[in-house]
Amino acid sequence: MDTTAVAFCPGHISGYFRRVEGDTPATTGSIGAGIVVDEGVRAEAARAETASVTVRRRSRAGAVIETMTGSPPVEYVLERLGVTAAITTECRLPIGAGFGMSAAALLAATTAINRLHNLGLSAGEVAAFAHEAEVVHRTGLGDVAACRGGGFVCRKGPGIDAEIVRHYEPGAVITAVTLGPLSTASVLSSPGRMEAIRAAYPEGCPETLEELFSFSRGFAEKSGLISPEVRSVLAACDEAGVLASMTMLGNGVFAYGEGAEETLAAFGEVFVLRTADRGVHIPEE
Ligand SMILES: Nc1ncnc2c1ncn2[C@@H]1O[C@H](COP(=O)(O)OP(=O)(O)OP(=O)(O)O)[C@@H](O)[C@H]1O
Ligand SMILES: CC(C)(CO)[C@@H](O)C(=O)[O-]
Secondary structure, eight states: OOOOEEEEEEEEEEEEEEEEESSSSSGGGGEEEEEEEEEEEEEEEEEESSEEEEEEEETTTTTTEEEEEEEEEHHHHHHHHHHHOOEEEEEOOOOSSSHHHHHHHHHHHHHHHHHTOOOOOOHHHHHHHHHHHHHTTTTOHHHHTTSSSSSSEEOOOSSSOOOOOOOOOOOEEEEEEOOOOHHHHHHOOOHHHHHHHHHHOOOOOOOOOHHHHHHHHHHHHHHHHOHHHHHHHHHHHHHOOOEEEEEEEEEEEEESSHHHHHHTTTTTTTEEEEOOOOOSSSOOO
């Protein structure tokens, strides 16, 4: 009997979104578009008499730079599955910065728990529990659906079974900078913010990364979410001719094209990412 199980899930930068209210968490979520990126969350589930979650963030060099104990959405999934485990998650990207770390942690942890306890859940059932935890805890709406696969996505309906258009751009480099956390829950809980987001939502689905950045930037400008710090970074990207928009929901910017890394480097630590070639999976370790 295995004493541990591991899974990995990529993160997701949401470019634009609109909440879709359903009768249940399963039918609640968002429509929108974003990019699944190759950095994400590694989750390990170990046999334990009581449930626990340890969250670690590592530097690029691999040193532990942040350790937190507890994760309400992950603990929620353990309760819903009726099992205990000691969960350890590891990521390099910052949490709360619009990289979809909560969704990646939930999908990876639930996949690992499923294997550890031989629950026999399908990939869809695993995603359903992860999505339910995101919606119930207001930590996200559409990231779990996006992170089931790679590429850049256009989600046409709420929940994990709705139509998703995925395009793969192997090797496309997405650069991002974060200027500090932004609480996803605080935005999702604000009727005024959500009304502005609904009104800013663009029609159609981007077919190229260039279109995704164009749709995202138009949405960000109309949504009223751009902070003065983000505005400064976007202005520098415009000046440099670099495609850029605000990471949803994070106080940051993601950019694409020649000169993106150099332009963003002036504002903080830059994360150089690639579009993911696949979604949540069991890593070859
Ligand atoms: N790596 C992780 N491991 C375990 N729990 C996490 C992790 N990242 C986020 N969470 C849980 O999700 C909660 C909300 O995270 P939040 O949604 O703000 O981050 P994010 O997903 O990176 O941001 P966004 O949803 O805007 O992309 C955290 O307070 C934490 O409880
Ligand atoms: C709400 C959201 C922007 C938070 O990352 C994301 O879950 C989405 O696009 O639905």
